[in-house]
Amino acid sequence: MAEQTREELVLDLARQSFAFDATASDAERNCWLVVHRHAHGVLPSEYDIREVPEDLYLAVLEQRRHLGAPD
Numbered sequence: 001m002a003e004q005t006r007e008e009l010v011l012d013l014a015r016q017s018f019a020f021d022a023t024a025s026d027a028e029r030n031c032w033l034v035v036h037r038h039a040h041g042v043l044p045s046e047y048d049i050r051e052v053p054e055d056l057y058l059a060v061l062e063q064r065r066h067l068g069a070p071d
Contacts, residue, residue: 014063
């Protein structure tokens with residue numbers, strides 16, 4: 001399978017973030033969750049303080065907002 005371009009990755013993660021809207025309709029939180037899962041392979045635990053790539057997080061958040069999700 002071919003590796004995703006950065007643009008494809010950002011769009012894919014932004015779309016994945018909508019899956020978390022059922023538990024909390026918070027775009028910032030949900031984008032952070034998908035970026036954390038992408039970066040570390042798992043969703044964060046309650047006390048997980050591992051950082052996520054900020055540039056990727058901000059790009060995913062911007063893309064999600066572009067897709068028209070309410071904050």
